[in-house]
Amino acid sequence: MNKLTSPRCGLIAIVGAPNAGKSSLINVLVRNKVTIISDKPHTTRQAVYGIVCHEFLQTIFIDTPGLVLTPQDLLQTRMRQTSRQSLKEADASIVVIDVERAYHKANRILLRQSLQQRIPTVVVLTKIDVWKDKSRLLPLIQSYRDLESEIVGFFPVSSHTHQGIEVLEEVLRKLLPERQWIFPEHTLTQISFETTLSELTREKLFSSLHQEVPYKLDVITEKWYWRKNKHIKQKELWVWQNIIVEKEGQKKLVLGQEGGRVRHVGFLARTEMQLQHQCPVHLFLHVTIDPTWMQRAYG
Numbered sequence: 001m002n003k004l005t006s007p008r009c010g011l012i013a014i015v016g017a018p019n020a021g022k023s024s025l026i027n028v029l030v031r032n033k034v035t036i037i038s039d040k041p042h043t044t045r046q047a048v049y050g051i052v053c054h055e056f057l058q059t060i061f062i063d064t065p066g067l068v069l070t071p072q073d074l075l076q077t078r079m080r081q082t083s084r085q086s087l088k089e090a091d092a093s094i095v096v097i098d099v100e101r102a103y104h105k106a107n108r109i110l111l112r113q114s115l116q117q118r119i120p121t122v123v124v125l126t127k128i129d130v131w132k133d134k135s136r137l138l139p140l141i142q143s144y145r146d147l148e149s150e151i152v153g154f155f156p157v158s159s160h161t162h163q164g165i166e167v168l169e170e171v172l173r174k175l176l177p178e179r180q181w182i183f184p185e186h187t188l189t190q191i192s193f194e195t196t197l198s199e200l201t202r203e204k205l206f207s208s209l210h211q212e213v214p215y216k217l218d219v220i221t222e223k224w225y226w227r228k229n230k231h232i233k234q235k236e237l238w239v240w241q242n243i244i245v246e247k248e249g250q251k252k253l254v255l256g257q258e259g260g261r262v263r264h265v266g267f268l269a270r271t272e273m274q275l276q277h278q279c280p281v282h283l284f285l286h287v288t289i290d291p292t293w294m295q296r297a298y299g
């Protein structure tokens with residue numbers, strides 16, 4: 001770090017409607033996969049930090065669950081609280097708006113919540129890659145004219161093509177307060193290693209199952225360790241995980257015919273773990289039923 005420049009460090013909460021593209025954006029900003037993504041709502045359950053160090057700046061992005069307008073159960077209530085709490089802790093916020101769902105009720109609610117905290121609030125209009133005709137952006141921005149004076153700006157981006165990301169990063173750096181860094185350099189997230197492993201498997205379950213079931217399950221890493229394989233002179237990662245569902249019917253769906261689905265999920269998760277850790281991975285998945293898991297985890 002340059003001794004002549006004082007360090008800056010800040011938390012930037014990333015909030016938005018479910019499925020808006022918050023987690024995708026944070027992974028692009030951090031240039032690493034710190035949080036899981038799916039095309040289904042309610043994938044992100046807890047606040048996940050994505051930490052970026054650049055010269056004398058440390059930015060801590062907080063990925064949050066999408067705003068649930070009417071929570072249906074304990075988990076959704078907690079998720080809603082997490083989004084609110086993150087805004088309270090943050091030094092600035094990004095309200096992520098999917099251009100295809102720009103008029104979702106959650107957008108204005110979150111904008112107001114952020115402005116109430118009196119923190120700099122940036123609006124990111126994401127998924128602009130799906131719009132060939134960019135002139136459609138103008139009326140969308142104008143529909144927020146009443147809040148314009150309080151907002152730092154509107155930034156059209158795409159997490160898929162990375163369009164608009166650099167411009168956004170420039171603006172965000174200016175919002176960081178002068179402060180000592182909170183995390184050591186090279187820290188990517190505050191999430192534990194075993195939770196990161198669980199989350200990866202959960203992501204693969206979300207992509208392999210239909211709407212309702214993924215939300216009703218959890219993944220716990222029961223045991224993991226590194227082992228040196230003397231034959232190939234390389235370390236290996238060994239992981240045992242429990243997939244917890246509420247009912248017998250859900251277990252059947254997770255297992256699939258002759259265990260085909262869970263095997264496929266295991267293959268996808270293991271392949272990604274191998275890529276991330278650049279070593280062989282042995283992954284063992286076990287499906288169990290516990291009707292009270294949500295109560296125990298979030299009650």
Ligand SMILES: Nc1nc2c(ncn2[C@@H]2O[C@H](COP(=O)(O)OP(=O)(O)O)[C@@H](O)[C@H]2O)c(=O)[nH]1
Nearest residue numbers: 019020021022023024037038039127158159160
């Ligand atoms: N076309 C397009 N799709 C995106 C973009 N960002 C996210 N998505 C998709 O939107 C869905 C929800 O993304 P995710 O990041 O999990 O949203 P979150 O629920 O707000 O965290 C996924 O299917 C993503 O692949 C983008 O910039 N362009």
Ligand SMILES: [Mg+2]
Nearest residue numbers: 022023043044
């Ligand atoms: Mg998410």
